[in-house]
Amino acid sequence: MNANLLIAQGGGPTAVINCSLYGVIRQAQANGKVHSVLGACHGITGVLNEQFIDLGAQEEAVIEGLKSTPGAALGSCRHKVKGSDCPQILEVLNQHEIRYFLYNGGNDSMDTALQLHRLAQRDRYDLKVIGIPKTVDNDLPETDRCPGYGSAARYVAQSVRDLGMDIRSLPTPVSIFEAMGRNAGWLAAASALARRAPDDAPHLIYLPERVFNPDQLLADVQRVYERLGWVVVVVSEGIKLANGAPVYAHGGEAQTDDFGHALPGDVGSYLANLLSTELGLRSRSEKPGLCARSSIELASAVDQQDAEAVGRAAVDAARAGESGVTVTLLPRTSADETPRTGLTPLEQTANKEKLVPENWITSSGNNVTDEFCAYVRPLIGKELMEYVRF
């Protein structure tokens, strides 16, 4: 009987999700005991539908090209696994002689992986289930950082630095830059790296970890404007009012995904109009949205290494007989170190969110601390572009 390995990608893609796929393929190929390396098309739905790709049969150029290809090369999904799906999933895995199942995703995918692990244990089916972390939101617990975050963080920081150069030179004095992040503000927070001097953009950063108060925004923007004549504000798409309502909903109905999470609207645009109306300041908004997680030219080399490392570590863990665990990244101890990985039970990460720690947000709630910057700086790779001024 063969021991095949199946890898699937779940949730929103990142700029480096295919680096993890690359790591899995290469590590499995290097390990003589894995017979075939298969990929499931569109996450767990590809398993249900028996849509597999023989990854080992791909051309070398395609496998190498994965390292610099955005999107989820296998296709992703947001399908919520139902209890009724599980017997069918196990049957398919068995039919294809799959003994190693690796799921590369975020909180929801870890939940799916956990269900499969438990089901396999219950049914005494020899299946090793390993999670591989991935999310631009950086909100998985237990791991020092999530592959995908460093690249999106680099994109946000560079874009806000660029935007600041544009806005400071113009009489359109206010721009609201909207960063992804429904409940965790990690990406918006990373914009702090755009600054070289205290008065550089971004001047104000609002995260969903704190209650958003529109009156504070108005007062904060007015104060910065009076001092500098221009203001760049960064907000997480998911900032919420005191009553818990997301600012982006502003009274309307939000679309929801298959997991019932509300899909963010355009909070930046809404706030720009608020500033224009209330303060009389011409204001605009920028929302790169998914572009922030799909740019390879602005990706972080450190993040790419992390992503490949967690893929390789997942193969090693599965081969070592682990199951029901997810790979984690350990804190970096030096700038040039090879990524160090660990393992943690899937229970610790499934459906849990790691928010930006309270003490990394300033007491005013409109900025992040130097400690946060020290955390994120190494993750974005090489230095941002430096610009001159008269």
Added chain:
Amino acid sequence: MNANLLIAQGGGPTAVINCSLYGVIRQAQANGKVHSVLGACHGITGVLNEQFIDLGAQEEAVIEGLKSTPGAALGSCRHKVKGSDCPQILEVLNQHEIRYFLYNGGNDSMDTALQLHRLAQRDRYDLKVIGIPKTVDNDLPETDRCPGYGSAARYVAQSVRDLGMDIRSLPTPVSIFEAMGRNAGWLAAASALARRAPDDAPHLIYLPERVFNPDQLLADVQRVYERLGWVVVVVSEGIKLANGAPVYAHGGEAQTDDFGHALPGDVGSYLANLLSTELGLRSRSEKPGLCARSSIELASAVDQQDAEAVGRAAVDAARAGESGVTVTLLPRTSADETPRTGLTPLEQTANKEKLVPENWITSSGNNVTDEFCAYVRPLIGKELMEYVRF
């Protein structure tokens, strides 16, 4: 009496506006007859307020750094010159012994330059006024292309290619990418370069040159979705309904600038909600906005050369005794050629807009032709990032 040169930057910055500034400084320094090279802070308002920078006195590293610095290094403005301002402007120029005035901007700046040229002629003040074209909108007449456009076009094309890789791998099937462009669709049109194969993103492109019909959008998106399962739509921010109302206004009041132009709102977000409501397709929008014109990492090397060339040509024209003209770029005849420039009277460009030609838009009104792609491809510089697929 000295003959000083003054350069000002007007309107919205581009990723290469400072390449033109660099060209002006270097060409003026190379020309023994220009005494000092001054820069006006914040466009024509810097002249009114006598806020000048001695560009020749700047450190070499700063001058060299201009070539890769976004925003308008001198500061820009959107001040509409009033007749009453003009005597004061001429007096300031005279006081500072300025004989060459170069204005680097778009339609509005060319209008200001024209007024100054006429006033100087009327008052028999020896002033050479030369326009230097600049706009990401690519909407200046007479010139083959506008410096700034190639870089923003590259940004849009690369971002839409990246976005397509993300969206095609996800079950969120529709994204609307909003590109800058109030009346001219050049930037949105450039997204066509993102495609390598016919079914690649973008599937639909809507420009302000054609009346926008929401019912056609719904039918177009439904058709593409049924065939492919995912749809990337690119719209110009300024698309308009049959009654002339911009789609972004959707009944509300739009902010206006000092020239009375309406400031675009978020048409992409509005249309995503429309698609979600009317077709039941989960839809989202991306709007990089000003980021598209301020990214140096995604800038076009060809555009940077063009921008420097028009700056140098403006100095040459002024020194040759020309006035009341603007520099133009001549069509490229080969891929590697040095940019060739010409001159045209300011009357030909001031307050005039060059739209995307009718025959470069498909008859269906939701795409551009191969002829357009052949025009724009050389302007974005090196090839876009190529990605692999299984």
